[in-house]
Amino acid sequence: MPKPVVAIVGRPNVGKSTLFNRITGSRIAIVEDTPGVTRDRLYHDADWRGCSFTLVDTGGIAVGNDDPLIVQVRRQAEAAVAEADVILFVVDARNGLTADDEEVANLLRRSGRPVILVANKVEDFRDPTPVHEFYRLGLGDPVPISAIHGLNIGDLLDRIVELLPRFHEVDDGEALRVAVVGRPNVGKSSIVNRLLGEERVIVSDLPGTTRDAIDTYIRRDEKEYVLIDTAGMRRKSRIVNATEHYSVLRTLKAVERSDVVLLILDGTEGVTEQDKKIAGYGHELGKASIIVVNKWDLVPKDDKTVVRYEEIIRRELSFMTYAPILFISALTGQRVARILPTVDAVGAAAARRVATSTLNDVVREAIMLTPPPAVKGQAVKIYYATQVKVKPPTFVFFCNRPDDVHFSYQRYLENQLRQAFGFEGTPLRLLFRQSK
Ligand code: GDP
Ligand code: GDP
Secondary structure (H helix, E strand, O other): OOOOEEEEEOOOOOOHHHHHHHHHHOOOOEEEOOOOOOOOOOEEEEEEOOEEEEEEEHHHOOOOOOOOHHHHHHHHHHHHHHHOOEEEEEEEOOOOOOHHHHHHHHHHHHHOOOEEEEEEOOOOOOOOHHHHHHHHHOOOOOEEOEOOOOEOHHHHHHHHHHHOOHHHOOOHHHOEEEEEEOOOOOOHHHHHHHHHHOOOOEEEEOOOOOOOOEEEEEEEOOEEEEEEEOOHHHHHHOOOOOOHHHHHHHHHHHHHOOOEEEEEEEOOOOOOHHHHHHHHHHHHOOOEEEEEEEOHHHOOOOOOHHHHHHHHHHHHOHHHOOOOEEEOOOOOOOOHHHHHHHHHHHHHHHOOOOOHHHHHHHHHHHHHHOOOOOEOOEOOOEEEEEEEEOOOOEEEEEEOOHHHOOHHHHHHHHHHHHHHHOOOOOOOEEEEEEOO
16 A cells, blocks of 8 residues: 655745755654655655655656746646645745745645645744735645744644545554454455455555454445455465464454454355354354355356255354355455445444343343243243343343243243344343342
């Protein structure tokens, strides 16, 4: 992922190269040389508050030197608009506003790019008059600086990183973490590649990738995800045959760190013992899961294929009937676009909190419909329930004889909760406690 580009634009002599040197040569911004033939010393990488960007001094870009100055400046601005994520438009506060400034401002405004208006050569910050007239450019508040004396450069840098594309300063706190797991060769890598290549998805590498998986941050429709890709490691290190032990460990760790598990099956092979084992990790750890049957393009189909396949999966993976099933092909892209919306749905279900009163309405009705069977002639009574946790939703039922609530009755209650509240994709935990 290339770094975002910040371009400095402005008339000659306003102080562009001084500002460039000030930012790149100063110790407040950490500067590293960018090697490469297409880049000369007018490009420099800089780093401010953890955000990296490439600073460009367009004043040094050679554009038809025989042209009148304003044409040169306009071309520089056009070049900046074409390649920059943020534009610093530098004006000279000592000289005041000129017609050329206004022409460049028009061009920049029309570009729709984020522009920071920089009023340079301000040496006295107590006197606001020199910067006032620049409001007329319609580019917002001018940021007064002195490039040569290094005044207010930190504030300018703050403004710059605020405007950098968001995916370069990833805060994945809100993101749903999605582990992509499955046996070797079921198509994990192919699916991840498809997801990353999907239209409308913005991708960024995450720092802190572990040895066990490659984490990739993606954003789609303002929703954020981190893909935890267990196959990616192999892709990166070119180790094709990881040992069985290692891949189990890797899968477990990925599942542990996730909110939602994509369990990938190979549609041509049905459900194998190893698939069951991997599916079990997610279930045991209380993670929401989606069963993704890949290579659907290879499966000979008639009108009952899907139904039959679903029956097989429900039978073989009977402990996770809550998981939705998607039939996809990473090869053709068929239904791959359904994956992230399904992730949203099950992620939301796993995080769902039910109000105690609503919950007890449902529980009371369920008990009225079918009371818990008595054990050894003694009535089993459930008094009330409350949700104590999410991810997975966990409910405590207070009762007189918690050990006597039969497993099949627990199942019944779980089904009633699912009927009432959905909870698609997530396991539920039901705990039974003695009520005093
Ligand atoms: P450029 O043509 O836009 O790249 O402008 P330069 O960076 O070459 O600067 C033009 C002139 O303005 C030089 O003589 C600089 O020393 C001077 N200059 C730049 N920044 C400041 C500043 O903050 N205050 C003052 N007083 N002069 C400055
Ligand atoms: P991984 O080991 O789980 O990461 O699996 P890969 O993504 O490396 O895929 C294993 C093999 O299956 C490769 O040869 C892929 O080209 C192939 N493959 C993956 N997805 C599909 C699919 O949907 N249809 C078909 N026909 N082949 C696929």
